Amino acid sequence: MIIGTCHKILMYSNSGESVVRNLALMPRRFYCIFRIFALLAAAVLMMQITPAEAKTSDVADIVLGMSTPLSGPAADLGTNMHIGVLAELERVNRDGGIKGRKLRLMVMDDGYEPARTAPNMRKLIAEKKVLAVIGNVGTPTAIAAIPIANELKTLFFGAYTGAGVLRKQPPDRYVINYRASYAEEVATMIEALLHHGGVKINEIAFFTQRDGYGDAGFSGGIAALKQYGLKDENIVIHTRYERNTLAVEDSVADILFANPPPRAIIMIGAYAPCAKFIKLAKQSGSKALFLNVSFVGSGSLARELGNGFENVIVTQVVPHYTANTPIIQAYREDLRKLNPALSFNFGSLEGYIAANIFIRALESIHGELNRETIVDALESLGDFDIGLGQLLHLGPDDHQASHGVWPTIMKDGDFVPFNWLELSNILKKK
Numbered sequence: 304m305i306i307g308t309c310h311k312i313l314m315y316s317n318s319g320e321s322v323v324r325n326l327a328l329m330p331r332r333f334y335c336i337f338r339i340f341a342l343l344a345a346a347v348l349m350m351q352i353t354p355a356e357a358k359t360s361d362v363a364d365i366v367l368g369m370s371t372p373l374s375g376p377a378a379d380l381g382t383n384m385h386i387g388v389l390a391e392l393e394r395v396n397r398d399g400g401i402k403g404r405k406l407r408l409m410v411m412d413d414g415y416e417p418a419r420t421a422p423n424m425r426k427l428i429a430e431k432k433v434l435a436v437i438g439n440v441g442t443p444t445a446i447a448a449i450p451i452a453n454e455l456k457t458l459f460f461g462a463y464t465g466a467g468v469l470r471k472q473p474p475d476r477y478v479i480n481y482r483a484s485y486a487e488e489v490a491t492m493i494e495a496l497l498h499h500g501g502v503k504i505n506e507i508a509f510f511t512q513r514d515g516y517g518d519a520g521f522s523g524g525i526a527a528l529k530q531y532g533l534k535d536e537n538i539v540i541h542t543r544y545e546r547n548t549l550a551v552e553d554s555v556a557d558i559l560f561a562n563p564p565p566r567a568i569i570m571i572g573a574y575a576p577c578a579k580f581i582k583l584a585k586q587s588g589s590k591a592l593f594l595n596v597s598f599v600g601s602g603s604l605a606r607e608l609g610n611g612f613e614n615v616i617v618t619q620v621v622p623h624y625t626a627n628t629p630i631i632q633a634y635r636e637d638l639r640k641l642n643p644a645l646s647f648n649f650g651s652l653e654g655y656i657a658a659n660i661f662i663r664a665l666e667s668i669h670g671e672l673n674r675e676t677i678v679d680a681l682e683s684l685g686d687f688d689i690g691l692g693q694l695l696h697l698g699p700d701d702h703q704a705s706h707g708v709w710p711t712i713m714k715d716g717d718f719v720p721f722n723w724l725e726l727s728n729i730l731k732k733k
Contacts, residue, residue: 368427387654461657486523520571629690
């Protein structure tokens with residue numbers, strides 16, 4: 304059993320360090336045993352592989368790259384994205400790969416820091432010769448990655464961010480997305496608050512991360528509010544915190560002293576600072592409704608909040624993982640096959656869906672498979688159905704497959720599907 308599990312890990316690892324990272328895929332009670340065994344196995348394996356054999360392996364396999372946070376405050380998001388992509392790649396490999404070639408994923412930890420993302424990207428693309436980079440997590444890291452992807456003409460696909468920098472018009476050839484944008488998520492919240500919640504424009508506040516991620520969500524919110532009559536954006540309460548910190552006390556004070564007090568606070572941040580903000584605000588008497596974009600990570604936010612925090616809202620860019628559409632049923636089955644101990648969540652589902660779209664494009668290529676033909680294949684998908692419950696679309700002038708936004712709300716310590724029509728009753732109780 305130990306040998307079999309370690310073999311699966313080594314299939315996706317290129318160093319002893321990445322072997323240890325993949326231990327997150329195993330039940331915790333075996334962690335210590337597997338850590339020792341996997342490190343020893345990796346050391347033996349690396350000593351046995353000659354440079355020529357390593358080169359042959361690289362040629363035989365289709366190698367993809369990923370730079371993502373496996374440590375730091377966004378580690379949950381990076382780990383989930385990694386797991387979801389792996390679950391889909393493992394399914395393809397079980398079925399014989401792509402035209403007999405196995406898929407391999409090389410993962411590098413960037414800690415959600417752009418300064419680490421840039422060298423990761425260069426190593427993956429220039430040194431490791433990956434076909435494409437898939438599943439990056441975060442806006443500030445994407446901002447560092449995109450110029451390198453464009454410079455080295457390598458696909459940057461399915462990033463876990465809704466920032467506008469990945470959604471230029473006309474689009475960057477080498478940047479292609481699955482998910483809806485932050486602007487679409489926030490616009491959906493604002494429409495619901497005004498139409499179904501009876502909230503006024505000057506009763507909506509923003510709590511955002513001080514970087515490209517927070518700025519993307521806030522600018523999308525201001526654009527949406529202007530469509531509903533906002534004349535002066537200076538009347539909108541906007542408070543911020545520094546990335547990779549929990550320094551939210553000043554932001555809570557800004558909300559408490561606001562006049563009029565906000566009835567709804569739209570949050571564009573990471574799960575730990577958002578949870579701390581919600582706790583402190585409620586303890587200080589705020590009656591506001593808290594709404595988060597998908598990047599917060601619902602499971603992580605629920606864990607940080609604990610019990611007693613009902614009716615916190617998170618918009619999602621995938622349906623709920625309990626839905627019975629074909630792609631989500633396949634996701635649950637393949638995640639169990641990857642490791643029965645893993646729990647279902649929105650982050651790994653998004654990674655699985657992104658990888659599924661990528662595989663669909665790979666399978667459509669007739670002839671040489673290279674960095675240009677995979678971009679051409681994705682742009683040639685047009686309207687397509689992966690069993691999500693709605694059609695997706697990609698084309699030369701449209702590099703975002705989905706525009707779907709699904710609301711969820713916290714009930715009994717978990718996030719469940721939610722209808723915006725319920726907003727009025729929720730706000731009346733506050």
